[in-house]
Amino acid sequence: MTKSELFVSVVFVADNCVEKLRNLIEEVSPYLDMRYSDYEIVVIDQKSSDATENEMDKLLSTYQSIRYLRLAQKVSNDVALAAGIENAIGDFVVVLNVETDKKELIEKFVEMGRLGTDIVIGTSTKITSVSYRCLRILSNRLLKSIGYTLPSNSTGSFCLSRRAVNAITESGRFYCKLHMRMANTGYSIGALNYDISQDEVKRRTVSQGLAETFHHMVFNSTKPLRWMSAVGILGSGLSLMFSLYSLLINIFHNQVAEGWTTIVVFMSLLFMLLFTMLSFFGEYLARLLDDRSEHKEYNVVFEKNSSVMINENRQNVIDDSVQTNINLSQTGRDK
Known part of the structure; x- marks a missing residue:
C-alpha cells in the first residue's frame, strides 16, 4: 500500500x-x-x-x-x-x-x-432517544437563530x-x-x-439536550438576553393590565376578595418570569466574568x-513533485 x-x-x-x-x-x-x-x-x-x-x-x-x-x-x-x-x-x-x-x-x-x-x-x-429527537426539533430552530449550523x-x-x-x-x-x-x-x-x-x-437524555442548547445559546449569542428583555416588557404590560382590571373590579363591584384566585395565579406567573430572567442574567454575568478573567482554561x-524511533531509513523528500491524490482542502504537502 x-x-x-x-x-x-x-x-x-x-x-x-x-x-x-x-x-x-x-x-x-x-x-x-x-x-x-x-x-x-x-x-x-x-x-x-x-x-x-x-x-x-x-x-x-x-x-x-x-x-x-x-x-x-x-x-x-x-x-x-x-x-x-x-x-x-x-x-x-x-x-x-x-x-x-x-x-x-x-x-x-x-x-x-x-x-x-x-x-x-x-x-x-x-x-x-425518541424524546431527545423530539426536543431536537425545537432545539435546532433555536440554535439556527443564533447561527449554529452544525x-x-x-x-x-x-x-x-x-x-x-x-x-x-x-x-x-x-x-x-x-x-x-x-x-x-x-x-x-x-x-x-x-x-x-x-x-x-x-444515549443523550432530554436534560442533556436542554443543557447543551442553553450552553450554546448563552455563550455564543446575546439573542437570549434580548428575548428575556422582551419577556420582561411583556410581563410588565400584563402586570399593568391586571392592575387596571383589579381597579375596575374594585370600583364597580366593591368585592375585593372576588379576584383572590386570579391574583395568586398571576403573581405566580410573574415570579416565574422574574426568576427565569434572573437565571439568564446570571449566566450572562458569569460569561462576562469568564471573558474578563486572565486565567488559562486548562x-x-x-x-x-514516544521513545520509539521512527523509520530511520526514511529520507526527508517526497517521491514525486506532483501528487496524484489532490487535496482540495489546500493543506499539506500534496495540495
Whole structure:
C-alpha cells in the first residue's frame, strides 16, 4: 500500500477509560503507520484517577508518534477538545470518541476532508432517544437563530483541515465557543454518518439536550438576553393590565376578595418570569466574568512523547513533485 503524504493527527480525550484507550491505540497506531507517512496520536488525559498514566508509559515505549498530555484538573469537554486541537500539528486533525469509535473512521474522515470538506462532523441517530429527537426539533430552530449550523445527532467525533483549525483558534478565547467557531469559519461542513454498536451507546437524555442548547445559546449569542428583555416588557404590560382590571373590579363591584384566585395565579406567573430572567442574567454575568478573567482554561501538568524511533531509513523528500491524490482542502504537502 502506497502511503499518503498527508500528516494526520488523531486526538483522544481520556477520562478514566484506560482499557478502551489502550485497545484503541494498539489498533490505531499500526493502522496509521500503514497508510500515512507522517502521523501522530495526541492523548489528552482529563486527570484520570485510574491507571491511565502508567499504561501510557508502556504504550509510549512500544509505539511511535504518540504524545501524552495530562491536564492539571478535569475540564469541560469543549476545553479538553480545544487542548487537543491546539496541540495537534497535522494537516488534518481527527478527533475520535474513545468509548465508541473504531480505527476505520480515520480514513473516512480524512478522505472527506481531502475531497474538499474542511469540517467533517460524525453523526449517528443511535446516540439519541425518541424524546431527545423530539426536543431536537425545537432545539435546532433555536440554535439556527443564533447561527449554529452544525449537523444534528453529532457523536462528538469530527475532522478539521489545517486551515479550519487555524480559523477556529487564531483569535480570542474560543474554548466555550468551539462548536460555534466551527460553524462560522466559512469553510465547507459535511456529515459522516456511521453506525455505533448498541452496547457502546450512551444515549443523550432530554436534560442533556436542554443543557447543551442553553450552553450554546448563552455563550455564543446575546439573542437570549434580548428575548428575556422582551419577556420582561411583556410581563410588565400584563402586570399593568391586571392592575387596571383589579381597579375596575374594585370600583364597580366593591368585592375585593372576588379576584383572590386570579391574583395568586398571576403573581405566580410573574415570579416565574422574574426568576427565569434572573437565571439568564446570571449566566450572562458569569460569561462576562469568564471573558474578563486572565486565567488559562486548562493547564498541562506534563507532556510525554514516544521513545520509539521512527523509520530511520526514511529520507526527508517526497517521491514525486506532483501528487496524484489532490487535496482540495489546500493543506499539506500534496495540495
